[in-house]
Amino acid sequence: MRLSYSSAVGFARAIDAVGNLVDEGQFKAKKEGLSLVAMDPSQISMVIFSMPKGIFSEYQSENEVLGLDIDYFKKVLRRGKTDEKITLETEENRLILTFEGGKRKRTFKIPLLDLTEGVSKEPSIEYNNRIKLVADALNELINDAKLISTHIRLVLTPDGLRAEVKSESGELNVDIEKDDEAVAEISVENGARASFPLQYLEDIMKAAKGTEPVTLYLETDRPLKLEYNIEGALAKYYLAPRIETE
Amino acid sequence: MRLSYSSAVGFARAIDAVGNLVDEGQFKAKKEGLSLVAMDPSQISMVIFSMPKGIFSEYQSENEVLGLDIDYFKKVLRRGKTDEKITLETEENRLILTFEGGKRKRTFKIPLLDLTEGVSKEPSIEYNNRIKLVADALNELINDAKLISTHIRLVLTPDGLRAEVKSESGELNVDIEKDDEAVAEISVENGARASFPLQYLEDIMKAAKGTEPVTLYLETDRPLKLEYNIEGALAKYYLAPRIETE
Amino acid sequence: MRLSYSSAVGFARAIDAVGNLVDEGQFKAKKEGLSLVAMDPSQISMVIFSMPKGIFSEYQSENEVLGLDIDYFKKVLRRGKTDEKITLETEENRLILTFEGGKRKRTFKIPLLDLTEGVSKEPSIEYNNRIKLVADALNELINDAKLISTHIRLVLTPDGLRAEVKSESGELNVDIEKDDEAVAEISVENGARASFPLQYLEDIMKAAKGTEPVTLYLETDRPLKLEYNIEGALAKYYLAPRIETE
Known part of the structure; x- marks a missing residue:
């Protein structure tokens, strides 16, 4: 090689x-x-x-x-x-x-390590809702949300992306509207909402910076799919949702 | 509101x-x-x-x-x-x-927290000695003094502001003379001297930076009064002196 | 005084x-x-x-x-x-x-402290091999080597300076050839090789920065001599080799 x-x-x-x-x-x-x-x-x-x-x-x-x-x-x-x-x-x-x-x-x-290969297969989920936005808009969202909780609820509608965070420490609501300059593309069928652990979202986004575009795919209570290009490579992530039982 | x-x-x-x-x-x-x-x-x-x-x-x-x-x-x-x-x-x-x-x-x-209101009344002290100088001159003084002790003695005379710091680690003397470019105004009647804990002085000054002016009011062994404007707000402080018993 | x-x-x-x-x-x-x-x-x-x-x-x-x-x-x-x-x-x-x-x-x-004077006499070693190079070339070498081990082996030949580092974590080889732009002078008689502890080398080099020249004198399994000028002062160091017994 x-x-x-x-x-x-x-x-x-x-x-x-x-x-x-x-x-x-x-x-x-x-x-x-x-x-x-x-x-x-x-x-x-x-x-x-x-x-x-x-x-x-x-x-x-x-x-x-x-x-x-x-x-x-x-x-x-x-x-x-x-x-x-x-x-x-x-x-x-x-x-x-x-x-x-x-x-x-x-x-x-x-x-070189002799690792046993984990069984990692890409989930086959059909995503009907996605938004493409600049990395820093998402990074800022994560940093805002960390002040309030360890989880973030993302709501994608034809109007844009909404983030909701709640805890005893307080509450955060951010609306990134579809005509916000941070939004490059949006395509939403029925809309979707799900909650995700912030720490993982932060780790996923750590390599994506500035105005580089990131695409989020969202289905209600299904894993988030997030992808971006970096130096010619494609980084694609799936992040399990946190199912809220009330 | x-x-x-x-x-x-x-x-x-x-x-x-x-x-x-x-x-x-x-x-x-x-x-x-x-x-x-x-x-x-x-x-x-x-x-x-x-x-x-x-x-x-x-x-x-x-x-x-x-x-x-x-x-x-x-x-x-x-x-x-x-x-x-x-x-x-x-x-x-x-x-x-x-x-x-x-x-x-x-x-x-x-x-919003349900705090019991502390009884905080502004002390009514008549100050006859004051000096107005750029924030960083005072900040530098604090940083110098921290190398020697946890307290600083300020001496205000018609000639300027003198800082004296002493401990087993050594000694520091700084003279900021009245015609030093850091001094904007000085008005001294009888002169005054008092010692103050550096940590508090540092916390008080943390928001005041660069060439922004700060006014110190000093009376012998009375609280220091210090004030500055910041973004249109007025911040005024009183700091209890350390009475040295010898 | x-x-x-x-x-x-x-x-x-x-x-x-x-x-x-x-x-x-x-x-x-x-x-x-x-x-x-x-x-x-x-x-x-x-x-x-x-x-x-x-x-x-x-x-x-x-x-x-x-x-x-x-x-x-x-x-x-x-x-x-x-x-x-x-x-x-x-x-x-x-x-x-x-x-x-x-x-x-x-x-x-x-x-001023009342220190007992240590017996420190400059070693009298005749050095026949030396290289003068910019400080950062050596600093980079040290930083590379620290990823692999706590020691570095320096090999000086008429062709240039070679660094060899080995441990269970891996191996590093760097060649700074005599016509590398980082090399200002090289004078090698028989060549020499010796190993040195990285931590000391790093401390020695801490004050030398950027393109300032540093001269290394090397004899096989003898102390390294390293010198540079800084703000008009001359800093000269000797560093004991690590004798490898195999």
Whole structure:
């Protein structure tokens, strides 16, 4: 296996989309690209991450599996500098990461782990309600909501996205209307509402910043699907709802 | 009650002048403006804070009392963004804070507390010595002094302000002369000297920054009076002296 | 004794070159300049620091010894501001530090300690291999290496500097070739290799930043000698190698 990506910093950012949720996991370097499907340790959220072959400057692989301590992998990736490219190779039970820029070449070798593959299959849910908005609108919402509770209720209607948060500490209501400048697209059939744990939503969104668009798919009391592109990779998440019994 | 202030960020800054000293307190929304008189929990310092009606873009109130967890109030206020205005309303036993900017509207509702009113009366002391100087000159003094002791001795003479700090760790002397560029005004009758706990002085000054002017009123072994304007509000403080018995 | 240095901030930076390694120590204000020779508490590294008389704006001293809590000395020095000069004087068992800028004058007095002088003599080693490179190239190397181990192996050859780091966590190899833009000079006779503890190397380099040049002298399994100029002072270090027994 030999994969090169032209920006070491960009590659690190893309992997952040996985690493904020998953501690260790199996990347698969298939013919069509690099991917990872994993659930967080508490099995409340799932990430489906893929970097298509085409965004690499070099891509050679025959179905290799890379079991990695993702936290450590991320720390090594963060050593990449702006003007460097990164190359990933395997050598027996190790992953070789080479940073190259100017005259200098830095080579890290880190252990590949023998992980048992979890059974992670993408849920097949038909979503009829979605909204695409800039990442920071959602990030701000999460930060607002954290002041009040550990959960957030999202309500998607043809008029826009409404967030409702309630606890003994107080209450929060935010309306992001469909003609708000943060909203890029909205498509709502019957509308939907569901509650989600803020901590997971925050981890999912940690790699998405600024005005980069994020798409939310919502069905009443079903998992939230959230996806965004990051440095040419696609990060797709499912987050289990919190069913409120009253 | 309904009060609107054109800058949510500015309003948060003004409330910081209270919140660094007091954990919970009763704001009063009288006809003439919003105010709070409170002592810190250890009763060493008093803050008298007032925002006149005129600096609000909208002001309607008939003597309402708002008992608040000021620390939490501040956290919510900090969620305000640069281009937003803020509106405060009451609804039964809750305070409604609405941030509005562009198309978006965010509404926080936080509990009003049923606090017993402390007996806080502004001390009637006649001050004959005062100096007005830029906030950072005093802030720097506090930071210098903290390296040596937990108390600072302030000496005001017609020549300027002198700070003396002594402990086993060493000694500090700073002279801010009357023609120092940090001094805006000085008016000294007989001169005065007194010692004060640095931690309180630091909390009092936390909201005053940069070249904003601060006025100190000093009488020998009497409370320090310190006041400054912040975002149209007036923050006035009294700080008990430490009487040195030798 | 009376020493004045035109930039209080610059003086603080120079003393940082000592203070990151040594907790307390004896500065000597000899006729030719201010100096300190000390070993770190664990006796693994030695610093030989000197500020020649000529870089002071005023220098009067007859062999005074200043025993100092260097950590506290540094904290006081950090209170210096950009436009201030600093003057050091002794008064009985105290060191007087005066910061002056504009109209204001701040005087700190801190205790002089009665330290027993350690026997610190500069090792007499003949070095035949050296490389001069920008500080950040070495700083980056240290940060890379810390991800893998607590020690780093440096290999100096006519081709350049090679760093090798190995542990159970992985492996790192970095080549800084002789024509790398970070390399200012290289002079290698037979080549040399030795291993050093990263924590000490990091402390030694803490005051050296950016593109400032640093010279490394290396002999196989002998102490590393490292030196750099900082604000007109010369900071020279020796760091004991870690002898690997296999």
